Amino acid sequence: MTFDFPAPLLALESRAWEEIQAGRLTVATAHAVHQGVAEYAEASGVARYDVEMGLKQAVRHSEAAEG
Template sequence: MATIEFPDDLIALERSAWAEIQRGELTVDTARAVHEAVTAFAEQAGVSRYDVEMGLKKAVRHSEAAA
């Protein structure tokens, strides 16, 4: 999988969702917003939605481990 450059707004959206997940408060609206943004970005970039989703989660959820 190639490295994908994610826009700041997509990173921020995933960070919000991750924070909600960690608090046990993920809402349907947040989950839907992330899904729709990931899908739109994948279509625009011409890459697999799965690759975008997995790369985004790795960038947000595992960025502390890389630092």
Template structure:
């Protein structure tokens, strides 16, 4: 799967959702905000929404360690 450059606002939304999931308190509002923005982003970027969603989850939940 190709690396996708996600905008900071989408990363922030998914990060909030992931934190809520881990705390057992994901709200419909948060989930809807992520899906709405993700769908917009996928259309703008010309990528499949499913591919974008999997890449976003990977980027937030399993970030690559920084090289250095």
């Protein structure tokens, strides 16, 4: 499944991924990502789990390709 995620949601997930890698993920960041995923899922009619997995893949896969 392919998604067209808005830039703010991609930025939130990127920030969360950076925080996870640094061992300092905050509740505020995690909550913001969760909220963004839930809103996107509801608006697009796609399961939240599928949106979350697609978002993680979009952010983490693009980072792996760059590195």
